[in-house]
Amino acid sequence: MWLLPLLLVLTGCGVGFGNAAPHSEPRLFITQGMHTGKPGTHAIIYGPRMNRDFWSHVTLPDEDAESIVEHAIALWLQRQGWVIVGPGRAAVQKEQVFHLTNLDRIRIGRMTGADVVVLRSYSRTLGTVSVEGVHVESGEVLWSGASSVVQTDAERQHGIDGRTLRALTCQALAAAFRLRPPGAHHLDPNTACAF
Numbered sequence: 001m002w003l004l005p006l007l008l009v010l011t012g013c014g015v016g017f018g019n020a021a022p023h024s025e026p027r028l029f030i031t032q033g034m035h036t037g038k039p040g041t042h043a044i045i046y047g048p049r050m051n052r053d054f055w056s057h058v059t060l061p062d063e064d065a066e067s068i069v070e071h072a073i074a075l076w077l078q079r080q081g082w083v084i085v086g087p088g089r090a091a092v093q094k095e096q097v098f099h100l101t102n103l104d105r106i107r108i109g110r111m112t113g114a115d116v117v118v119l120r121s122y123s124r125t126l127g128t129v130s131v132e133g134v135h136v137e138s139g140e141v142l143w144s145g146a147s148s149v150v151q152t153d154a155e156r157q158h159g160i161d162g163r164t165l166r167a168l169t170c171q172a173l174a175a176a177f178r179l180r181p182p183g184a185h186h187l188d189p190n191t192a193c194a195f
Helices: 002-012 065-079 094-099 102-112 152-157 162-176
Strands: 027-033 042-045 083-085 116-121 128-135 142-148 183-189
Touching: 027 162, 065 083, 065 116, 065 142, 065 162, 102 116, 116 142, 128 162, 142 162, 162 183
Parallel strands: 042 083, 042 116
Antiparallel strands: 027 142, 027 183, 116 128, 128 142
C-alpha cells in the first residue's frame, strides 16, 4: 500500500512534460542566479505558441525547442504560485511576437496586467538557457538565472535533447529564485524540474 505514493512521487516529475523519460545518468549542470527579493505574482511569457491552444498540449515534440522552453517556464512559475498571462490578451498576433523588441514586450505586459515580463534565451548547440524577470513599470531586472550543461561529443555536434533543455530551463529558474545555489550540480535530467 505504501509503494503507490512512493511510485507517484518518483514518476511525478514528468507531469506536464509528457511521459517521463527512462532513467538516465546524472549530468553536470552549472547554474548562476540573482534575485532582488522584490515581489511579483503575474508574469507574461512571450513566444509564438503562448496562446489558449498552448495549454491543451500534454506532450511537446522534442525538436520544438521554443515550446519546450516556454512550457517549462510557465509550468515552473505556476508551481511557485505565479499567474501566467499570454500576449493574446493584448491582441498581439502570432506573427508579431517574433518582431517585438523587449521594450514592446514590457509595454504589452503592462496592458495585460502582468507585473513581470519573462525574457529568455537558449541554445541547444551550446547547452545553455538564461531567463530574467523584468518589472513592467520600472524596467528593473527582478531576477535572472542561467544554466548550462557539460555536453557529450554528440550533443556538441547535434545539440541537446528536449529533456535536457527542460532541465536547463528549470535549473535556471531555480537559481534565479535561490532554490539552487550557484555552481556545479550533478542532477538527473528526469528529476531536475522537481521543486
